[in-house]
Amino acid sequence: MKELIEKLKINRDLSDEEMIRLLTMPTGTDESLFPNTPEAGAHPVKRLPLNLQFTDDEELLFGTADEVRRAEYGTAVYVRGLIEFTNFCKNNCYYCGIRRDDAGLTRYRLSKEDILKCAEEGYGLGYRTFVLQGGEDLYYTDQRICDIVLSLHQKYPDCAITLSIGEKSRESYEKYFKAGAERYLLRHETASEEHYRILHPAELSLSHRKQCLFDLKDIGYQVGSGFMVGTLKQTPECILSDLRFLQELAPDMIGIGPYLTHHATPFKNCCNGSLAMTLRLISILRLMFPYALIPATTALGTIHPKGREYGLSAGANVVMPNLSPTKFRKLYSLYENKICTGELSKACADCIAARAASGGYHIVTDRGDVMGH
Numbered sequence: 001m002k003e004l005i006e007k008l009k010i011n012r013d014l015s016d017e018e019m020i021r022l023l024t025m026p027t028g029t030d031e032s033l034f035p036n037t038p039e040a041g042a043h044p045v046k047r048l049p050l051n052l053q054f055t056d057d058e059e060l061l062f063g064t065a066d067e068v069r070r071a072e073y074g075t076a077v078y079v080r081g082l083i084e085f086t087n088f089c090k091n092n093c094y095y096c097g098i099r100r101d102d103a104g105l106t107r108y109r110l111s112k113e114d115i116l117k118c119a120e121e122g123y124g125l126g127y128r129t130f131v132l133q134g135g136e137d138l139y140y141t142d143q144r145i146c147d148i149v150l151s152l153h154q155k156y157p158d159c160a161i162t163l164s165i166g167e168k169s170r171e172s173y174e175k176y177f178k179a180g181a182e183r184y185l186l187r188h189e190t191a192s193e194e195h196y197r198i199l200h201p202a203e204l205s206l207s208h209r210k211q212c213l214f215d216l217k218d219i220g221y222q223v224g225s226g227f228m229v230g231t232l233k234q235t236p237e238c239i240l241s242d243l244r245f246l247q248e249l250a251p252d253m254i255g256i257g258p259y260l261t262h263h264a265t266p267f268k269n270c271c272n273g274s275l276a277m278t279l280r281l282i283s284i285l286r287l288m289f290p291y292a293l294i295p296a297t298t299a300l301g302t303i304h305p306k307g308r309e310y311g312l313s314a315g316a317n318v319v320m321p322n323l324s325p326t327k328f329r330k331l332y333s334l335y336e337n338k339i340c341t342g343e344l345s346k347a348c349a350d351c352i353a354a355r356a357a358s359g360g361y362h363i364v365t366d367r368g369d370v371m372g373h
């Protein structure tokens, strides 16, 4: 594998066959790398130990990615203050814990004043980037979103505003951009048409999602995309198509996290995605896109107590502490057992700084714009 990893570092690319070899090399954690495929059937789901054992090849891949990240961004870890402002969604993605058909979920919405209060708290902690995230909630018309963005922008002109509110028309994206939103996160989730149909109901389409991403780029947003690792029937070939799509899109930010189950979804009997595979992909993405902003996600921290630390040492360079009001955080339940739902924002900030420092990194709270591609 040594030659392949070196080749990926130099060329930022591998052939399809080489990439599949890297994706399927053995792991030292004894997890199934593709846990929700028939081939994984005999593989028992085990609780992972606190200190994980990786193979020499895995260590080499993580170390090479870390080297590249340090060459681009030093030891900086950028902070984005996350405000989860609505858990209503008009869609019904089969894997998602806030999908429309979950009648048992208590729904909430934050008012503009609530959102501004969250931002005020984040600003006080030094954060200069806010991410407004929510389901596709029709209550928030373009006018309401623009009003929120404009108010945030006027109050905090030195801050970057990121939206993560799903698929909209190009016209809507243009309005938000004009109001002051500069960044947009929209994970493509899977770039394989066949796999997309397994994860989504018929009214949603991969081509529309991709079109949204190209529209956002064209308008001038810094764009983030990404995908879940370990979803039902995800094969190495599915992941290969994700990597190829990301090459076509060339996003500024790439968010990946392990798929995590939720009891109120049609996928409730699936296994969680693999930590080792998620880390492997963070490293591969770092080598393919040295400039990218790659988060060590909350899902990674949920699947393992040191998941975010492992993510940072595998090449990630962003963390997204939660600024949402504590009383609502548990209700933004995309998946089960989500961490950081009880802590005050200040406690989250301190915890994240300590985690970054434990790996030799340091927190940077400024806007943290992407380096040139």
Ligand code: SF4
Pocket (backbone or CB within 6 Å): 089, 090, 091, 092, 093, 096, 097, 098, 099, 100, 134, 135, 136, 166
């Ligand atoms: S994944 Fe997003 S669009 Fe799909 S149901 Fe969940 S919040 Fe809605």
